Amino acid sequence: MPSRSHRTTLATVAASAGLSVATVSKVLNGRSDVAPATRSRVQSLLVEHGYIPRLSHRNQAAGSATIEVWVDGKLSAYATEIIKGAIEAGAESEVAVVVTHLKAGNDTSWVRDLVTAGRRAMITLACEPTAAHLAALSLAQLPVVVVDPMNPPVTPMTSVGSTNFAGGLSATQHLLALGHRRIAYLGGPADAASNQARMQGYRAAMETAGVPVPPEYVRTAGFCYPDGVGEAIALLDLPSPPTAVFAVSDECAIAAMQVARNRGLRIPEDLSVVGFDDTEIATMTSPQLTTVRQPLREMGMVALRTALRLASGEKIESHHIELATELVIRESSLAA
Incomplete structure (x- = not known):
């Protein structure tokens, strides 16, 4: 920097x-x-x-304290839950939360606007600041907390996430315990850190059980519903399609369920499906979705509180905080 x-x-x-x-x-x-x-x-x-002002004591007054939350793209159910947590923690601390879209490119003039508007810190969600962003924010003395970082950081930064590997492991072990052996992984972006961890959890469970994983059973696309549709079609088109699918997100899991229904398959009798996130949509589908619960609201709360601590000059114990995941068993998974 x-x-x-x-x-x-x-x-x-x-x-x-x-x-x-x-x-x-x-x-x-x-x-x-x-x-x-x-x-x-x-x-x-x-x-x-490239002038960037530093945050003044006037802008740090408690009555005008505001945290900026960056998001990239649409507000998914996943992102909305995290934002709710940040807003709740902000209300407890009498801090306002402003949600905006990620600023693209290397122009750093927006940092001046943040400082002038009295921002105390920044939280990024489903996107990551570039090296130019981090350098500009450092000059302005505006701390950044990244929620669920997409990629391993190339520069030191503070982040909040969940136990993705453990979640992938528990989801796959659940399907194995039900007797499934043809279990596919419907994944997210190949280079996303969370996707890699969930996939490694899946592979570890399969390897421990002595169950081989055909290369065509591991798919990589994205975290959203349309991504899940395309990859689910590819999986069910296989000569030996899976009897169970572990999906990288609830949206992808529900997409797989819909693709299966369109082919006349029953959920979970013909295809068991497990998701990841436990957003509100997991209980809105029929049957309700078995999924790995990420403590999304708690992640937002921790991110907000950590950002405030950094803004106050406090030292934090760890630059990466992981909250525990938990398998929530509902009706979309059944014995083979």
Whole structure:
């Protein structure tokens, strides 16, 4: 990350504009008593110099404390549960939570807006800050907490997740205990850390039981319903299709159930299905979904509290926090 010696100051911007530091400060703080042409020139120079203000004590006042939550793409049932937890923990601490979309690209001018708006810290969900994001946030002294990181971090960062390997292991062991041997893994993105851990849990259970895994039984796509549809079709088209499917998410599991129904198969008599997450949709389908419960709301709460601790300058015990998963057995799984 950039060192403090690389930091652009207001004085640098003011000198390049031929203006006083006070005038540049007025533009930065949104004051109206600056000529439009001057305001435009200063704003351009702020971007050109990559100026990033530090969080001031004024912005850290308890009454105006706000945490920014970044999400990427649509608000899925998974993301919504985590956000609910962050909002609940924020209410307990009298902190506001603002949800917005991930800022793409390497332009870091948005960091100035965060500081000016009084943000204390940032939580990212279903997306990860780039090296440029982390460098800009570090200069602004805005801490970041990543929920369920998609990839192993290339730079030190604080994260909150769950025991994905243990969850994959317990889901597969459950299906094995029911007598299934043709068990497929309907997975997420190949390079996603959570997908890799769940898949390794699946493979470990199968290997321990002495059950071979045909290469075509392991699929990688995404975490959402459309991803699950395509891969479930591929699995059920196999000459020897599985009698059970462990899916990387509840959405993919429900997609597999629908694909099976479209072919006249019964759930769970003809195909047992286990998901991962235990979102609200797991109990809205018929039959209700057996799934691995991630403590999603608790993950959001822990992320919010950790972000506040970092913003207050506290030292935390670990830079990665894992909460326990739990298998929830419902009606979508049955003995072979």
